[in-house]
Amino acid sequence: MKRTQLFLIFCVWLPMSVMGRSGNASSVSSSKPSALNIGALFTLNSVIGRSAKPAILAAIDDVNSDSSVLPEIKLNVILRDTNCSGFLGTMEALQLMEEDVVAAIGPQSSGIAHVISHVVNELHVPLLSFAATDPTLAALQYPYFVRTTQSxxxxxxxxxxxxxxxxxxxxxxxxxxxxxxxxxxxxxxxxxxxxxxxxxxxxxxxxxxxxxxxxxxxxxxxxxxxxxxxxxxxxxxxxxxxxxxxxxxxxxxxxxxxxxxxxxxxxxxxxxxxxxxxxxxxxxxxxxxxxPDGDLKKSLMSRLNNLKNKDIANFNSYALYAYDSVWLAAHALDAYLKEGGNISFSNDPTLHDSNGSTLRLASLRTFDGGQQFLQTILSMNFTGVSGQMQFDRDKNLxxxxxxxxxxxxxxxxxxxxxxxxxxxxxxxxxxxxxxxxxxxxxxQHVYSVIWPGETAAIPRGWVFPNNGKPLRIGVPNRVSYKQFVAKDNGPPGVRGFCIDVFEAAINLLPYPVPRSYMLYGDGKRNPVYNNLVDAVAADKFDAAVGDMTIVTNRTKIVDFTQPYMESGLVVVAPVKEKKSSPWAFLKPFNALMWCVTGAFFLLVGAVVWILEHRINHEFRGPPSQQLITIFWREHSEHTGSNGADYMVICSTNYKFKLHC
CATH class of the missing domain: 3.40.50.2300 (Response regulator)
Structure with missing residues (x-):
């Protein structure tokens, strides 16, 4: 009876053991593993790496000591040094993938990230980079690249x-x-x-x-x-x-x-x-x-400062992003497993060694739940030491x-x-x-800046280039009126009043202006100024200096400065003086206007007399007196000579009163 029981136990155990050892031929799964591996790829001996390494190790310890995240599961990290080399970084990434990691932290180099992204795309392993900031990594070409820092x-x-x-x-x-x-x-x-x-x-x-x-x-x-x-x-x-x-x-x-x-x-x-x-x-x-400053950040920085070595005075922002990257992977794994996800890896038939190759490509296996895990990572939302860890639709924080x-x-x-x-x-x-x-x-506001040279004045931001081509200044080679402009044997090769004014203007500029004077004309006769202006318009000269008159056809093709002297040309015309007339005051108006003005004068006077005759004693008496009073009042209204009276005579007996 005992032999029969032992035989049955052996028959049951044998198929199970065969299935357990057949991982190279089929997927290996576990609904709740006891340990999970994540990788870390970056240059350990670098400015960023020396800060990131202790931060990653501290994050691993914190995750394993927190019973609310990945309970009864130990999170392990496998470090790989990329040595700032794209080739070595790729080799280290391939070796890391042999360890069946569910996520990779890093790298810090954007160039290496471009190469490794092709590896993780093939094996469906999310790559959480805390320092690769190249904006082109956000392209749809790299779906498994997740940037946990700012682009x-x-x-x-x-x-x-x-x-x-x-x-x-x-x-x-x-x-x-x-x-x-x-x-x-x-x-x-x-x-x-x-x-x-x-x-x-x-x-x-x-x-x-x-x-x-x-x-x-x-x-x-x-x-x-x-x-x-x-x-x-x-x-x-x-x-x-x-x-x-x-x-x-x-x-x-x-x-x-x-x-x-x-x-x-x-x-x-x-x-x-x-x-x-x-x-x-x-x-x-x-x-x-x-x-942002917070209790989580202050607590972590205090702990890291106790762990730092002699090469580190403080920890930069990349250390904070590296710490949060580990927690992002932990939170996402916890949510992934609670949603029923399995940790399983399968062989990729396209990855195999041939012709005696020893690269062991067949040992690279694909994370079966990589796509679902990636979506879980992108849906995470929690507050880390670097701030809010949440992604927008472009996978940016x-x-x-x-x-x-x-x-x-x-x-x-x-x-x-x-x-x-x-x-x-x-x-x-x-x-x-x-x-x-x-x-x-x-x-938009910022506080004042102390610029190079210990000055608070905002720099202009540019100067005239020392290697720039000098301005080509055209100068008429005159044979007359050489006081204005003429050829000279000494530097700069020309002289005259026009040249002196131009040089004075150049010296007022706060920057140097290299220039070269070029004579226009053969020196035997005065050059045609229209042709000189055409040469400036045709870019044979950058500018022209001389006694050129500003005329309409020239202003249509070039710009002139303001004239710095008068031409002296005037127009003389005879003026015939006329004798003054005592009736000159009648000239502003014609006869019809004067008739209309007189008619209104009489009309207004009649209205005033009608309104004032019954109540104002000054409008009574003989007709001659009343007529004189009317004309006097009219005169006062139009000229304002009697400042004590109203401009328009108003009666308080009426319901309306004019204000003047």
Missing amino acids: DYFQMYAIADLVEYYGWREVVAIFVDDDYGRGGISVLGDALAKKRAKISYKAAFTPHAPKSAINDLLVGVNLMESRVYVVHVNPDSGLTVFSVAKSLGMMSGGYVWIATDWLPSLLDSSATSDPDTMSLLQGVIALRHHT VHPAYDVLNIGGTGFRKIGYWSNYSHLSIISPEILYTRPPNTSTAS
């Missing part, structure tokens, strides 16, 4: 608003020539175009470019007209740009430097506030991710906002905020969200 799309529109606020029209973009740099600067060009501004020059350099290459680049930039520079580079090598600029004298008055969020991230993570480093950045404007900083002294001060809700403001975005949105020009 550079909003940052570039913040810079465009700053450019418009200060009245500049052209900027020079200095950026690293990779996906991160090109994507951001492309959006900046579009944002400036909407503000009627533009990028006058794109100064790109390769990643890890030597200092000599950056020096050559800035030398060329310094010869251009624009003095407004937007620096969009990586935090690990960005200070080299300012070091070279300092040596070239480009951190002095008249220059404007605007740095993207890489600079505050670097300064927040620096071990000490190096005076030499801060001296390179005096007057720079920088943008930093706005993360809601309420994008930045702090506007001005670097000076040994630190920086906050001069305002930018949000997609109300743009530039000195009021924090959290307060603005409770009010109606207002993006009008009148509502």
